[in-house]
Amino acid sequence: MASIFKHGNKWRAQVRIKGKSASKLFNNKREAQRWARDKEIQFEQAIIHGAPPKKTFGDAMRRYAEEVTPHKRSWKKEQQYLLRMAENDPLAAIPLSALGPRHFADWRDRRLRQVKPASVLREWSMLSAVCKKCVTDWEWLPFNPLQNVQRPKEESPRTRRVEGDELERIVFATGYDPDLPPEKILQRVGAAALFAVETAMRTGEIVNMTWCDVDFEKRTVHIPISKNGSARDVPLSRRAMHILKQLKPLPQCQKRCFGMNNRQLDANYRKARSMAMVEGLRFHDLRREALTRLAQKVDVMTLAKISGHRDLRILQNVYYAPDMGDVASKLD
Template sequence: MRSLADGQGSKTHTVGDVLDRYQREVSPQKRGKRWEIYRLELIGNKEIDGKPFRAIRLADLKVQHITAWRDARLREVSGASVSREMCLLSHALKVARDEWGWLITDPMKPVRRPPDSRPRARRISEAEVAAITAALGYQEGLPVALPKQRVAVAFLFAIETAMRSGEILGLTSQAVDLTARVAHLPLTKNGGARDVPLSSRAVELLQLLPAVEEGEPLFNLTNSSRDALYRVGRDRAAVGDVTFHDTRHEAITRLAKKIPVLDLARMTGHTNLNELMTYYNASAAEIARLLV
């Protein structure tokens, strides 16, 4: 039975307290903790009615707050992404209710999950690449120093390698063998390690970055700063809805014309070729040009 004290934490704790404690105590037990911590930060920092979602007291948390958060996120990312974030938020609130006694009811229960949207098929043209990188202050052949310029290099590197943003930002000098042209990822989104072959252009891009202390991330950027700076550059470039993750679609579509599909799956970390296909977005005209 619940004690009379159950739910008292709702008067003193906020949504942010739930997310922070979950991040400290629950997320480290999971293989994908890096990605989960990033998602928890996105969830908490989303503004609802002029203030961060994380600032809402649990005692004041209503279905309307969660639906407003859901709808705000749907304007930024796909329904599938929002659904995954809702699953994470739901579990965090469940732990707060069942284990910490901070809640009595489940505020997520009445909230409808968004339907999975169709997979994105957004390609990035060379003109858009040039516009985005220029808006971020990157010029070919000139030194890279400012954070926004490192974001531009990360953007170009993503198109060369099909690596995710978090994988790129986690790279250190120990993880990259420039001679062998291989980047080692000790822990990926799928929970395992992966070695990513690097093109000569990818190596060239890494060599543009300013030197960092041994063991420190080569790009010296956080996920949140990368995201914010990229959005500013993209909007300034006026290229529409190009997301950073669209680089994975573009890279996989380009790489599919260069290497066999099994090698491509190994490079990108896909164990299911059907999942890999969702990132392959070549047009019929492009495929026709490959035919004799």
């Protein structure tokens, strides 16, 4: 139980929980209340919930990275982030017995000065998962302190689409020729960009495609595991089929259809974009371009099946970006 009372010109905070007590003087009442809350958390964790006295949040992140993260899809980035943070971030040095909401609020404010809110929210999800594990399975924390911290506001969704001849310029910069097999990796990046606009597939889905996933008779590609964890089939246009038929005989494309990994695609796409003098068009923006084009050909439920979206609001707000000038012309 915490008590806050006036002591001369200062404020005294006093905390007593199950035989443990602490008190301290402060210049103002707010500082006293803040200290008292943190001290209560410390006592509860150390006494009531049995938090290991010498364990830090860095220890929790390391344990999570080693025991939990490897069982997730796309686990490597999360593991690298958690281990790096466990070594370098000031938050990692905080003892679990003292860890409270204000430490995460300080972390949030510091990270918002360094990166965009979207990045902070991704990191937030990872740290919250660590805290939840500390509460449920390990009994290292009595509650998730992030639940009492205000989340950063999400940024407005991107609306960037291909403008004018941007895609043609990028593809030209890669050296891709629809009449010749794309033997060089840069040429296959051009083929992948066109394939993305035809299929609305994600970057990872494109680079991880194998020939056993492709049904040339049905003109579909099967995606066994997508971002949301479910499988789906994507229809292939004639242009998409032509690109795959170009790639199939190439020895460098025997394992994966496009013969490259995510990092190679990203680096070479950036190179081609720079050569084409196109600003700000990300490879993932081609998915938005594709879905906006497909929306003119199929109904919204079919579009969601193609894209793999379970939440139609995300499909509408993030990926569907029609030109209102085109919409206006259809009203007459």
